[in-house]
Amino acid sequence: MFKKCFLFLCFLMLWTPSVFAQKIQDLRLSVNDAQNVRFVVDLTDQAEIKLSRLSNPPRMVIDVENAPFEPGVREKRFLNTGFISSIRTGKPTPTTTRIVLDLPSDNVTEKHFTLAPQAGAPWRFVMDLTNNTPQVGVKAFSNDAQTVATQAPAKIEPPKKSVIKKKIVMLDPGHGGQDPGAISRSGKYEKDLTLKMAKETKVLLEKAGYKVVMTRDKDYYVTLRGRIEKAHKANADLFISIHADSAASSAAQGLSIYTISETASDKEAAALAENANKADILFGMDLSEYQPEVGNILIDFAKTYTMDQSAKYADEVVKEMAKEVTLRPKAHRYAGFAVLKSPNVPSVLLEMGYLSNRDEDKLLQKESYRNKLSKALVRAVNTYFTKHVEQ
Numbered sequence: 001m002f003k004k005c006f007l008f009l010c011f012l013m014l015w016t017p018s019v020f021a022q023k024i025q026d027l028r029l030s031v032n033d034a035q036n037v038r039f040v041v042d043l044t045d046q047a048e049i050k051l052s053r054l055s056n057p058p059r060m061v062i063d064v065e066n067a068p069f070e071p072g073v074r075e076k077r078f079l080n081t082g083f084i085s086s087i088r089t090g091k092p093t094p095t096t097t098r099i100v101l102d103l104p105s106d107n108v109t110e111k112h113f114t115l116a117p118q119a120g121a122p123w124r125f126v127m128d129l130t131n132n133t134p135q136v137g138v139k140a141f142s143n144d145a146q147t148v149a150t151q152a153p154a155k156i157e158p159p160k161k162s163v164i165k166k167k168i169v170m171l172d173p174g175h176g177g178q179d180p181g182a183i184s185r186s187g188k189y190e191k192d193l194t195l196k197m198a199k200e201t202k203v204l205l206e207k208a209g210y211k212v213v214m215t216r217d218k219d220y221y222v223t224l225r226g227r228i229e230k231a232h233k234a235n236a237d238l239f240i241s242i243h244a245d246s247a248a249s250s251a252a253q254g255l256s257i258y259t260i261s262e263t264a265s266d267k268e269a270a271a272l273a274e275n276a277n278k279a280d281i282l283f284g285m286d287l288s289e290y291q292p293e294v295g296n297i298l299i300d301f302a303k304t305y306t307m308d309q310s311a312k313y314a315d316e317v318v319k320e321m322a323k324e325v326t327l328r329p330k331a332h333r334y335a336g337f338a339v340l341k342s343p344n345v346p347s348v349l350l351e352m353g354y355l356s357n358r359d360e361d362k363l364l365q366k367e368s369y370r371n372k373l374s375k376a377l378v379r380a381v382n383t384y385f386t387k388h389v390e391q
Contacts, residue, residue, distance in 0.1 A: 022047045022067045024097060025122055026306075026344070031082040035131045039084075039101065043067060043123040051112065051127075058103040060110065060129070063096050083108075083131045107132045120308040166211040167385055170236035170345070173198040173214065174243040177221030182246035184355035186365070191219065193364055194242045197352065200367070201242075201374040208378055231345045237389070238313060238381065239347040244364060246356045253357040254328035255373075257317050258349040259310040309346035313384045317348065320376035320383075325353070325369075326360075350377070 022045035029039045041049075041064065048065040069089070088100045112127040173194040175181035181190025195216070202212045213234040215227045222230075231239045245256070314332045321327060352373060353360040363369045 037082040041125040062099040172241040241349040245351040316380040
């Protein structure tokens with residue numbers, strides 16, 4: 001009898017998610033100040049949501065009906081979560097997805113509302129929490145480690161700078177090692193140029209107050225999957241892959257920037273992504289077990305907050321670069337680059353210019369020219385985090 005019940009429960013767990021039209025795409029929590037936080041549930045469609053409060057210990061319980069998690073959502077990390085000590089998830093019934101927020105006391109008030117899709121954003125359930133107990137300690141929670149680290153108490157106005165997590169920017173110099181990338185008209189390798197550009201940009205970003213991590217800092221090869229995994233391990237807030245273009249025609253020129261899309265913006269973008277994605281196959285990395293999962297994520301990726309954020313940063317880069325250098329027509333483009341397929345890290349791929357163009361080849365070899373590009377990238381990073389990211 002027990003075996004039959006167990007098999008029936010397994011069947012429910014495997015069967016029920018596939019019949020639900022709506023799913024939970026993302027969980028987001030941002031700290032407005034020491035006493036106010038906002039929790040957001042992103043959904044593919046409108047869903048029935050029930051709230052309840054529990055005491056001893058104090059908790060806020062969010063039950064979402066008929067909407068399972070998309071892959072990877074429950075493993076998301078939450079840092080700088082203000083007075084929320086932890087966020088836990090569970091499934092009390094086969095049709096109910098439960099999210100539990102641990103509160104510091106019963107003296108927390110909440111307001112909630114639902115937002116319909118707009119400007120590329122999905123359905124959202126938004127809950128604003130206010131802690132009415134003064135001088136609250138700020139805590140950081142990591143789901144994967146299942147640990148809670150309490151930082152020094154924060155002042156109500158303004159919060160201590162030490163409490164505010166530095167934004168982490170991951171720089172990804174394209175190619176490396178046995179993969180030279182494009183070869184310029186003057187015989188220079190793309191892999192060397194991208195590494196120089198990344199190192200120079202790193203210096204400027206660190207001066208601007210960001211923490212910078214690089215997928216490689218020397219001439220060695222990193223798989224496409226490895227680059228994505230490094231971004232996840234670093235808990236990056238933004239991923240910038242740096243490349244230089246090449247074309248059959250020496251007349252082609254101009255800077256462009258790509259974000260992920262299931263459908264490429266043009267045939268050239270599709271071909272470029274296809275060639276770039278072959279690198280792992282060419283150099284011995286079998287992605288047969290990985291690509292189907294990534295492909296499934298990519299189908300839904302167009303609807304997610306991450307893709308929207310990637311596009312916002314790309315647009316800021318275009319605005320800043322237009323002040324400094326020549327751009328390609330419709331400089332913000334879309335393609336299925338494998339390196340951009342991280343489902344929860346906003347990612348862009350910068351093509352600095354054409355190494356196959358004599359003039360741009362010469363310019364890209366000059367540190368002064370790359371410095372223009374680096375400064376424009378940093379200005380775009382500043383605008384992106386100030387204007388488009390919940391602090």
